[in-house]
Amino acid sequence: MTENPFFESWTIPFGMPPFDRIRPEHFPPAFDRGMAEQIAEVASITGSAGSPSFANTIEALERSGRLLDRVSRVFFNLDSSNTNDALEAVARDYAPRLAQHQMRIALDADLFARIAHLYARRASLGLSADQFRLLERYHLRFVRSGAALGSEQKVRMAAISERLASLHTLFGQNVLHDERDWQLVLDETDLDGVPEFARAAAAQAATELGNEGRYAVTLARSSVEPFLTFSARRDLRRTLWKAWTARGTHEGASDNAPLIREIVALRAEQARLLGHANFADYRLDDTMAKTTTAVERLLLQVWEPAKEKARDERAALETVARAEGLNEPLEPWDWRYYAEKVRQAQYDLDEAEVKPYFVLENMVRAAFDCAGRLFGLTFTERADLPVYHPDLRIWEVRDAAGTHVGLFLHDNFARSGKQSGAWSSRYRDQEAMDGPIAPIVVNNNNFAKGKPTLLSFDDAKTLFHEFGHGLHALLSRVRYRSQSGTAVRRDFVEFPSQIFEHWMSAPGTLRIYARHYETGQPIPEYLLQRLLAARTFNQGFATVEYTASALIDLELHREKAPEAVDVSRFEREFLERTGVPKEIGLRHRLQHFQHLFAGGGYAAGYYAYLWAEVLEADGFAAFTEAGNPFDPELAARLKDIYSAGDTRDLMELYRAFRGCEPSIAALLEQRGLSAPQ
Ligand SMILES: [Zn+2]
Numbered sequence: 294m295t296e297n298p299f300f301e302s303w304t305i306p307f308g309m310p311p312f313d314r315i316r317p318e319h320f321p322p323a324f325d326r327g328m329a330e331q332i333a334e335v336a337s338i339t340g341s342a343g344s345p346s347f348a349n350t351i352e353a354l355e356r357s358g359r360l361l362d363r364v365s366r367v368f369f370n371l372d373s374s375n376t377n378d379a380l381e382a383v384a385r386d387y388a389p390r391l392a393q394h395q396m397r398i399a400l401d402a403d404l405f406a407r408i409a410h411l412y413a414r415r416a417s418l419g420l421s422a423d424q425f426r427l428l429e430r431y432h433l434r435f436v437r438s439g440a441a442l443g444s445e446q447k448v449r450m451a452a453i454s455e456r457l458a459s460l461h462t463l464f465g466q467n468v469l470h471d472e473r474d475w476q477l478v479l480d481e482t483d484l485d486g487v488p489e490f491a492r493a494a495a496a497q498a499a500t501e502l503g504n505e506g507r508y509a510v511t512l513a514r515s516s517v518e519p520f521l522t523f524s525a526r527r528d529l530r531r532t533l534w535k536a537w538t539a540r541g542t543h544e545g546a547s548d549n550a551p552l553i554r555e556i557v558a559l560r561a562e563q564a565r566l567l568g569h570a571n572f573a574d575y576r577l578d579d580t581m582a583k584t585t586t587a588v589e590r591l592l593l594q595v596w597e598p599a600k601e602k603a604r605d606e607r608a609a610l611e612t613v614a615r616a617e618g619l620n621e622p623l624e625p626w627d628w629r630y631y632a633e634k635v636r637q638a639q640y641d642l643d644e645a646e647v648k649p650y651f652v653l654e655n656m657v658r659a660a661f662d663c664a665g666r667l668f669g670l671t672f673t674e675r676a677d678l679p680v681y682h683p684d685l686r687i688w689e690v691r692d693a694a695g696t697h698v699g700l701f702l703h704d705n706f707a708r709s710g711k712q713s714g715a716w717s718s719r720y721r722d723q724e725a726m727d728g729p730i731a732p733i734v735v736n737n738n739n740f741a742k743g744k745p746t747l748l749s750f751d752d753a754k755t756l757f758h759e760f761g762h763g764l765h766a767l768l769s770r771v772r773y774r775s776q777s778g779t780a781v782r783r784d785f786v787e788f789p790s791q792i793f794e795h796w797m798s799a800p801g802t803l804r805i806y807a808r809h810y811e812t813g814q815p816i817p818e819y820l821l822q823r824l825l826a827a828r829t830f831n832q833g834f835a836t837v838e839y840t841a842s843a844l845i846d847l848e849l850h851r852e853k854a855p856e857a858v859d860v861s862r863f864e865r866e867f868l869e870r871t872g873v874p875k876e877i878g879l880r881h882r883l884q885h886f887q888h889l890f891a892g893g894g895y896a897a898g899y900y901a902y903l904w905a906e907v908l909e910a911d912g913f914a915a916f917t918e919a920g921n922p923f924d925p926e927l928a929a930r931l932k933d934i935y936s937a938g939d940t941r942d943l944m945e946l947y948r949a950f951r952g953c954e955p956s957i958a959a960l961l962e963q964r965g966l967s968a969p970q
Contacts, residue, residue, distance in 0.1 A: 299323035299364050305678060307689070307700050308721055308733060310367050312681040317379035320368050324387050327361030328394045334358065339403035347418055350407045351428055355726060355773050365391070366720045373712045374704050374737055375682050376469070384462050392458035396451040399438035408432055409441075423940040427773050430939070437579060439567060446566050453559045457893065460556050465712065465891035467547040471540040473709045476502060477510040477520075477533055484508060486525035488645035494519070494741030501708070512537055513707040514714070515741045515752065521629040522644065527619075534626035541884035542861075549884040550860040556890055557849055558856035573850040576897040581784045581904065581943055588847060588900045594957060595903065596840050596871075598966040602833030603874055609635045623876040632831050640827040644749065647824060650807040650816040653705060653746040656753045656797070659806035660760045661688075663796040667928040668768060668935070669693030672701065684708070684742075690767055699723065699732040699767045705746070705756075707739035714887070715739060715755045717762030717790070722777035723769040732778065734766045745810050750824065754794045761793030762786070768935040776939040783898045785943045787905030788912070789935055795913045798825065799922045829965025836964055838880040841873045843900040846889055850897040860884065903960075908947055910963045911955035 298314045300323070305311055334357035341349055368387075372380050398404065411418065412432040415425060435441075439450035478499060484492055495508035498516065502509050510520045510533060517537050524530050541549035557572070564575035573585050582588050610623060610631040623631070637643050661672040672688040680687065684706045690698040702720075707713075720733040736759040740746055748756065762779060765786070769778035779786050796802055800821060807816040816824075845867050852858055860883055873879070881888065888895035895901065912931075916922045930950045937946055948954060961968055 297322060299360065299367075300326070306675075307678075307697070307731060309678050309687075309700065310363075310720060311679055313679040315367065315371075315681075317377070317383060320364065320380075320383050321387070323360070323364040324368075324391070327358070327364050328390070331358035331361050331394070331398070335398055335401060335404060339401065339407065345407035345410045347411060347420060347424060347428065350404075350411060351424075351431055352726065352773075354431070355775060361394075363721075370718055370720060370735060371681060373716070373718070374735070376710045376712075381466055384466070385459070388458040388462040389455045392454045393451065396438065396454045399435055400440055400447045400451060402440075405435050405440040408435055423772055423776060426940060427776060430775065433579065437567065437575075439563075442566065450563060450566060453563050457556060457559055460552050460559075461890065461892050464541075464549055464552050464556070465887055467549050467552075468541050468885045468887060468891070469712060470547055471543065471885075472512040472713060475512055475536050477529065477536070478502075478504055479508045479510065479529070481508070483526060483529060484524070486523045487520065488523055488648070490645070490648050490743060490747045491519040491523060491741075493743045497742050497744075511707070512540065512713070513739050513741070515707055515739050518629065518751075519741075519749070521626060522633045524630070527627070527630075530626040530630060531624070534624075538625075538878070538882055540882075542882070549890070553860050553883055553890055554856065554858050557852065557858065560850065560893070560896065561852070561855045571851045571853075573847055573897040576850070580782045580898070580901075582900070585847065585851065588904070591903060591907070591957075592840055592843055592847070592900060595836055595961070595964070595966060596844070598961065598968070599833055599836035599840055599964075600872065600874070602966055603837045603877060604833070606632070606635075606831060606833045607874065607876065609639075613638070625876050625878050628834060628876050632834065636827060636830055640823050640830065642820075642823045642827050647816075647820065648747045648749060649810050650820070651748040651750065651753050652808065652810045653740060653748055653756075655806045655808055656748055656756055657703065659797065659802050660757055662806070663757075663793075663799075663802060664760070664764055666923045667796070668764070668932050670698060670764075670767070675700070682708075697731055699734060701763060701767065702733070702735035704735060705738045705740050706742045711737070711739065712887070713739055715759050717759045717766070717779075719766050719778075722774050722780075723766065723771065724774035724777055725770075725772050726774070730774075732766050732769060734763045736760060736763050747810060750798075753797050757794045757797040758790045761790035764793065765789040765935050768932060769938050770936040771938040771940055778935075778938050780939045781943060783894065784901040784904040785908075787902050788908045788947075791902070791905050791909040792912050792931075795909075795916075796922060798828070800825065801922065829963075832964040832966065834877055836966065837873065837877050839902070841868075841871065841877075842880045842886070843903060844871060845879065845883070846886070846895075846899040847897060849883070849889075906963075907957050907960050908955050910959035911957075912947070912951060914959045915951055 297319045298311050299319055303311060338350060338353045343349060372384050408431055411428055415428055420428065439447055442450065492508065494516065495510055498511055499505065499507045499509035510516050517533060520533055521530055560572040564572040567575055569575035577583060577585055577588060607623065610628065613634045614623060614627065614631050633644060664670045669692055671691050675687045675689050678687045684704060686703045688701040690701050692698050715738045717734065717736050720735065721730065723732040724730050738756060738759065740748060740752060766778035771777050803821055804815055808814060845864065848867060849863065864883055888899055915927055916924055919927055934946055934950055944954065
């Protein structure tokens with residue numbers, strides 16, 4: 294047997310994993326040894342003769358599980374970005390074992406006794422502010438995992454966590470399989486209305502699928518959206534829409550409905566064991582929002598204004614549709630198509646005219662440049678480091694003084710074996726407990742590859758969004774790894790990412806980086822002005838689509854008898870009761886709503902994007918008021934937010950930046966919504 298790279302110390306610069314040597318069969322023994330090591334480490338903490346101290350308990354825990362962390366980071370990143378049958382099998386096998394392992398530590402009575410002992414004396418331990426908060430968080434995390442429950446209840450908590458881990462894994466795999474199994478393979482004659490950039494991407498996709506000379510539309514959002522926006526073929530739009538919204542709904546092995554029922558029932562049971570009325574209450578208790586009432590209040594503040602705006606938008610769409618000879622009601626597969634026509638008419642703005650100015654390569658450079666002007670970072674490509682796929686690009690990040698900050702990995706293209714959507718993750722977190730450790734950050738996107746790759750305005754926003762998460766991890770300056778960068782509450786973590794989108798659409802950025810892919814000419818001023826003027830266009834649609842998904846998430850996780858939920862009926866009744874326009878629907882139908890069910894992170898938490906948008910819109914207004922998007926003083930204060938990780942109270946952190954608490958006014962304005970009556 295060849296040596297297992299996880300059992301060696303890594304010698305590649307900056308702690309990069311040796312991707313070229315890691316094989317699927319290396320993971321199981323590495324997971325096993327990693328778990329065993331951590332169990333031994335915890336046993337030596339609980340077995341230590343001295344009375345509990347911050348150093349021998351909390352810091353010792355921070356030091357534990359290093360091998361397991363290293364294996365897990367590599368494994369779960371690869372399983373999301375570049376999976377295969379072998380990795381999927383390991384995921385199915387190890388997801389429940391890892392959950393069991395975590396629960397074994399979280400429910401360790403001796404360990405919890407030490408933490409509780411310290412927690413009770415926290416005021417007199419002489420802790421610094423970050424240590425004090427770390428101790429509080431440890432205590433809360435253990436309590437929320439069930440450490441304070443009776444032994445029978447603990448057994449049940451552990452069993453539920455283990456089962457949930459399996460269900461989450463299966464849910465994600467089912468969606469991925471449905472996406473992989475379906476393509477719309479077309480010929481030139483089927484491409485009426487489809488512009489050059491989308492044709493090129495479809496040709497590339499067909500080639501990769503072994504259909505050279507033809508065109509393939511896949512179920513990646515970056516493939517679906519342009520086709521629904523431009524194809525004049527209503528029959529094909531309908532076919533595509535039906536397939537897209539049917540992911541996870543097919544009867545048989547990949548049907549996600551039974552999984553959802555079991556997941557929400559188990560979550561509700563855990564919440565009840567911990568003394569909460571339902572899962573949403575439990576989840577929100579540890580967020581900035583705190584309560585379901587606060588979340589509902591926010592969602593309802595935008596809900597009616599959004600529906601009202603969507604009604605106006607629909608009327609405009611119908612006028613165009615009638616003029617074009619459509620005599621039937623508008624359907625969901627029509628909205629984007631006619632919206633694009635209305636946009637062209639109202640703003641004289643043609644997506645196909647804009648897109649040649651958004652070259653991926655240039656927009657990446659724009660993002661780097663903004664990070665440089667705001668925070669003093671520079672990015673240098675490192676082509677000498679190993680990659681797990683040829684599409685991966687690696688950049689070394691340095692600060693203004695030239696000091697190494699970390700590595701930034703960029704994985705931008707859609708392919709089979711890659712989860713859909715866009716996300717940011719890490720192979721290693723910043724920390725400084727036993728000397729400085731620099732972060733290794735990865736951003737994933739699912740852009741359709743072209744020659745060159747051209748982005749839509751929304752794609753470019755996504756690129757900046759994920760890069761904002763990346764900066765949050767890169768700029769982290771904390772001592773303890775549990776407080777590193779993005780380790781903040783979920784409804785705050787979208788603030789650093791969403792606010793960064795504003796620098797993409799800043800005219801100063803676009804005038805430099807939005808350049809035509811053939812001529813190299815900057816975007817004409819008239820086009821830029823139209824683009825910016827059209828930013829609130831179709832925001833009724835976007836807000837309805839998003840808010841409906843946030844509301845159904847909250848409702849499902851407050852359901853009184855979740856074990857009896859008929860998923861399709863629940864969705865249908867929700868849509869009727871809340872009055873979601875049928876030609877809009879949900880952004881994510883439940884059966885492929887990976888935020889909620891392919892993991893627990895955003896369950897009862899999809900509202901977080903809107904919550905963070907209140908902060909983000911209000912926060913960016915500070916730069917607008919200053920008349921300079923790169924105002925150095927504001928940038929320095931913003932950098933404090935990116936650097937603080939979870940060492941401080943989040944609202945306090947925001948107030949230190951803005952001088953006051955946020956108001957919702959800037960959000961409504963940015964979405965072009967009128968204030969609710
Ligand atoms: Zn995000």
